[in-house]
Amino acid sequence: MAVPDPIGPVVQALSVLVAPNPALNTGSPQPPSTWTSGSSTATDGTLFTPAQALLGVLFGLSSDMTSVGNAINGGLTGVATVIAGIANQIGTLTSIETEATSAFDALKTVLGLAQAVAPSSTTGVLQSASGLFDQLNSVISGLGSIGVAAAELAELSQQLTAAAPLFPAA
Amino acid sequence: MADPIGDAIQALNILVVPTADGSGSPTMTALFGNIQTFTTAIFGISSDMQKVSADIKTALTDAATVVGKIGTSIGSAGSLTDVAGAMTALQSSLSLLQTIAPAGTAAVFNSASGLFQAIQSQLTALAGDAGKTIADAATELAQLAQLLTALEGLFP
Numbered sequence: 001m002a003v004p005d006p007i008g009p010v011v012q013a014l015s016v017l018v019a020p021n022p023a024l025n026t027g028s029p030q031p032p033s034t035w036t037s038g039s040s041t042a043t044d045g046t047l048f049t050p051a052q053a054l055l056g057v058l059f060g061l062s063s064d065m066t067s068v069g070n071a072i073n074g075g076l077t078g079v080a081t082v083i084a085g086i087a088n089q090i091g092t093l094t095s096i097e098t099e100a101t102s103a104f105d106a107l108k109t110v111l112g113l114a115q116a117v118a119p120s121s122t123t124g125v126l127q128s129a130s131g132l133f134d135q136l137n138s139v140i141s142g143l144g145s146i147g148v149a150a151a152e153l154a155e156l157s158q159q160l161t162a163a164a165p166l167f168p169a170a
Numbered sequence: 171m172a173d174p175i176g177d178a179i180q181a182l183n184i185l186v187v188p189t190a191d192g193s194g195s196p197t198m199t200a201l202f203g204n205i206q207t208f209t210t211a212i213f214g215i216s217s218d219m220q221k222v223s224a225d226i227k228t229a230l231t232d233a234a235t236v237v238g239k240i241g242t243s244i245g246s247a248g249s250l251t252d253v254a255g256a257m258t259a260l261q262s263s264l265s266l267l268q269t270i271a272p273a274g275t276a277a278v279f280n281s282a283s284g285l286f287q288a289i290q291s292q293l294t295a296l297a298g299d300a301g302k303t304i305a306d307a308a309t310e311l312a313q314l315a316q317l318l319t320a321l322e323g324l325f326p
Binding site for chain 2: 078081082085086088089090092093096099100102103105106107109110113114115116117118122123125126128129
């Protein structure tokens with residue numbers, strides 16, 4: 001059974017607020033830096049301005065609400081940075097896609113095996129690590145190629161960066 | 171029956187190849203360097219990711235130590251079936267203790283019981299694999315410990 005694309009629907013849903021700029025060419029995906037380098041910014045969607053006005057009022061109601069808005073702004077910016085970093089690094093594996101996915105699969109298997117015989121205090125960490133490589137392979141297989149996976153992650157990072165100003169900065 | 175340890179070692183050969191007896195240093199492939207560059211960058215993205223990486227490295231060290239000691243220990247035992255039987259007995263006894271022990275110690279017994287159950291499961295799989303002896307099991311465990319140690323290099 002085909003694994004569904006886990007990122008595309010999120011990118012699509014966010015597009016009513018902020019749309020990736022430029023659009024992804026899935027047939028020949030652009031490098032992640034197209035979206036992560038800062039040379040282009042996401043395009044405001046039809047709902048961006050109304051949402052910004054509404055959220056500006058909402059998070060200005062009290063100091064507590066302003067603090068929450070600041071935290072969301074910082075959180076979005078931080079997550080966008082991490083996703084951009086992951087996108088750029090996944091992009092470096094494009095030329096060795098088959099080997100890389102095999103390596104991720106092997107790492108997932110052996111970390112899962114180690115987890116079975118490791119002291120119980122370490123099993124959570126090994127499970128997380130095994131899950132990370134499993135997730136990487138799921139994303140790649142769901143999107144069809146490493147190039148598309150890297151590009152869609154880069155698009156998402158650009159959107160999150162652009163969405164952060166919806167919430168007041170500290 | 172499948173040999174899960176041998177299969178895992180085989181799968182990892184694209185990254186790192188163990189020595190024949192599991193001692194000394196394994197051979198890293200070129201792909202290991204590519205993946206190392208990738209994971210080093212990924213886990214260097216933020217301080218949280220660096221902590222996760224450090225925790226994984228520690229967990230791999232602990233797992234390699236346990237696997238290596240099991241390999242050394244079973245090498246001097248009688249047969250795979252004997253060892254698996256002993257593990258089953260230990261697991262059953264600890265499970266029983268867990269049900270009647272004070273609540274504070276139940277978690278420890280549960281953890282130990284789970285460990286013996288996991289080891290027994292792996293050894294039973296090896297014993298069921300045609301031609302596998304206790305020497306094969308000891309070698310495979312030594313190789314797995316060697317590979318787990320090598321994989322620490324993927325996590326900064």
